[in-house]
Amino acid sequence: MKTKFLTESTQLNSLKKLGYLISSKERRFAIILLILSLIKALIETIGVASIMPFIAVLSEPSLIETNSILNKMYQISTYFGVSTKQSFLFALGLLVFLFLMFSLALNAFTQYLGIRFIEKCHHSISRSLVEGYLNQPYSWFLNRNSALLGTNILSEASQVVSMGMKPMIEVVSRGVVIIFMFVLLLLVDVKLALSIFVVFGGAYLLIFKYTKKILRRIGQERYIANQQKFATINEAFGSPKDVKVKSLEKVYLDQFSNSSLTHAKRSTTAGILADLPRYILEAVSFGGMLLVMLYLIGQKGNFSSALPIISVYAFAGYRMMPSFQRVYHSISMMRFCGPVIDTIYDTFKNLSPIEKKHSSTKIKFEGSISLKNIYFEYPNTSKSILKNINIKILNHNIIGIVGRTGSGKTTIIDIILGLLEPQKGLLEVDGEEINRKNVRSWQKNLGYVPQHIYLSDDTIAKNIAFGVDQKDINQETIEKVSKIANLHNFVTTELPEKYDTTVGERGIRLSGGQRQRIGIARALYHNPKVLILDEATSALDNETEKAVMDAIDNIGKNMTIIIIAHRMNTIKKCDMIFLLDKGEIKKQGKFEDIITNEHNFIK
Known part of the structure; x- marks a missing residue:
């Protein structure tokens, strides 16, 4: 069955898709590049055309007197100190040289602007992908592979630019040169120009007809292999302990090697197919040039008369042949890159719009948090996770939520965190509905401690003040919350660099309990009104958990605390406990009420 990558777009071609991926400012810059390419091609053509009179005079100096245009130029040059035919010939040659040098300088400047444009596009597309991904709702990430997202940002955005944007500019720039040179050759000899254009243009079109499907297919295979490379690395380095214990080094090495080899082979094949005409047509070009010379000598009667035209064709061919090849090569690379262009384009089209404006003030939480008639099911599933949930959480209360795994x-x-929106029902804070417009304001009240804490490869201080700029970190606050989390004593007595100790990637140098306590300190750093502990003490030993819970009990007088737990000791001091079973609240009450008849639900 054909994949979507092999299906030609019925709405937009690759060129339009590339235009969609860049900003309006970059599109305007592309138009400037186009105009410069036109000017560059015109000057380059004039430079090549100027060779013909120079060669004509060089081979037959008497033309200065017999040719009206050359004679007029000679007369004008006498006003600038040119007194002899030899000096006129020298001046003419210098003028041609300067014109060609100016053409090369303009070419270099245009090239610089092109490279600058390409790099800006690379930055723009990568940044837009990161911004788009980060601003998607939490539910969007539940069905996404992080390795694939990373591949698109770090690798495929570069492919779109190097094999999409850059070839597109190359096609325009070189295509204009071909057109202008072709017009020049038409002015010299129509039949000969048409013959050359048909032969070489037709040859490139014929070759592309047979290679375009192959390029599209291997482009898809390269894209898939690149995804597999990133996924393998993500898995292998994401859990080094499992890899070592189960001796999976060779398994992951082989997986990466296979994907990397496929990627390399497909890229090599694309490069060969893109350069194929050059090797075939170089011999044809040489033979064709000999035929052109013989044809022109036959037309003019002698070599001297044909030399100026031969020179023009030689210089024009010198400029056109590489341009033909670069245009073909660029179109081939765009074809090879088609699956990636389609993927990145579809990604941008399917991302939810970014909401630019969010309230900068906190929602005042003084009374209660209410979940009213909540129903929820995850996307692409028909199973209801929550059914008719009604919970009221009073300010400064400690709430426990318990139940078996998968109970909701x-x-x-x-939903309380504002990460998921229920299909039915409302989340209210002091009677105000929490929705997309004010959810960021509500989240400023929350401190959250998940079961698995993410730690960056940075210092303990920066991990506690997560997301805060170095210069804005408050050391006094860090020590305060660390004491509450029962972390301060460990940091100051057992770590030589104390809060400047680097924890390693994902906190690999710390124990599970130490990582969890950093997570609790992090949640408390911004002085939240509501602290949510999602199995947050499950990795702690009984003694450490008791110390942390005692501290939490003390701050609970000034904070609302919501605890998800399995250990009975963790929820003993809760003001209210909600017992969930299969997405419904089976029972609610004090610890004694729940534990009496429902002991099996708390394990």
Whole structure:
């Protein structure tokens, strides 16, 4: 069955898709590049055309007197100190040289602007992908592979630019040169120009007809292999402990090697197919040039008369042949890059619009948090995770939510956090509905401690003040929350660099309990009104958990705390406990009320 990558777009071609991926400012810059390419091609053509009178005079100096145009130029040059035919010939040659040098300088400047444009596009597309991904709702990430997202940002955005944007500019720039040179050759000899253009243009079109499907197919295979490379690396380095214990080094090495080899082979094949005409047509070009010379000598009667025209054709061919090849090569690369262009384009089209404006003030939470008649099911599933959930959480209360695995505890927390929107029902804070417009304001009240804490490869201080700029970190606050989380003593007595100790990637140098306590300190750093603990103490030993819970009990007088837990000791001091079973609240009450008849639900 054909994949979507092999299906030709019925709406937009690759050129339009590339235009969609860049900003209006970059599109305007592209138009400037186009105009410069036209000017460059015109000057280059004039430079090549100027060779003909120079060669004509060089081979037959008497033309200065017999040719009206050359004679007029000679007369004008006498006003600038040119007194002899030899000096006129020298001046003419210098003028041709300067014109060609100016053409090369303009070419270099246009090339610089082109490279600058390409790099800006690379930055723009990569940044837009990151911005687009980061601003998607939490539910969007539940069905996405992080390795694929990383591949698009770090690798495929570069492919779109190097094999999409850059070839597109090359096609325009070189295409204009071909057109202008062709017009020049038409003015010299129509039949000969048409013959050359038909032969070489037809040869490139014929070759492309047979290679375009192959290029599209191997472009898809390269894209898939690149995804597999990133996924393998992500898995292998994401859990080094499992890899070592289960001796999976060779397994992952082989997986990466296979994907990398496929990627290399497909890229090599594309490069060969893109350069194929050059090797075939170089011999044809040489033979064709000999035929052109013989034809022109036959037309003019002698070599001297044909030399100026031969020179023009030689210089024009010198400029056109590489341009023909670069145009073909660029179109081939765009074809090879087609699957990636389609993917990145579809990604941008399908991303939810970014909401630019969010309230900068916190929602005042003084009374209660209410979940009213909440129903929820995850996308692409028909199973209801939550059914008719009604919970009221009073300010400064400690609430426990318990139940078996899969009963819906974490989903309730995600709704309170504003990460998930229920299909039915409302989340209200002091009677105000929480929705997309004010969810950021509500989230400023929240401190969240998940079961698995993410730690960056940075210092303990920066991990506690997560997302805060170095210069704005408050050391006094860090030490305060670390004491509450029962972390301060460990940091100051056992770590030589104390809060400047680097924890390693994902906190690999710390124990599970230490990582969890950093997570609790992080949640408290911004002084939240609501602290949510999602199995946050499950990795702690009983003694450490008791110390942390005692501290949390003390701050609970000034904070609302919501706890998801399995250990009975963790929820003993809760003001209210909600017992969930299969997405419904089976029972609610004090610890004694729940534990009496429902002990099996708390394990």
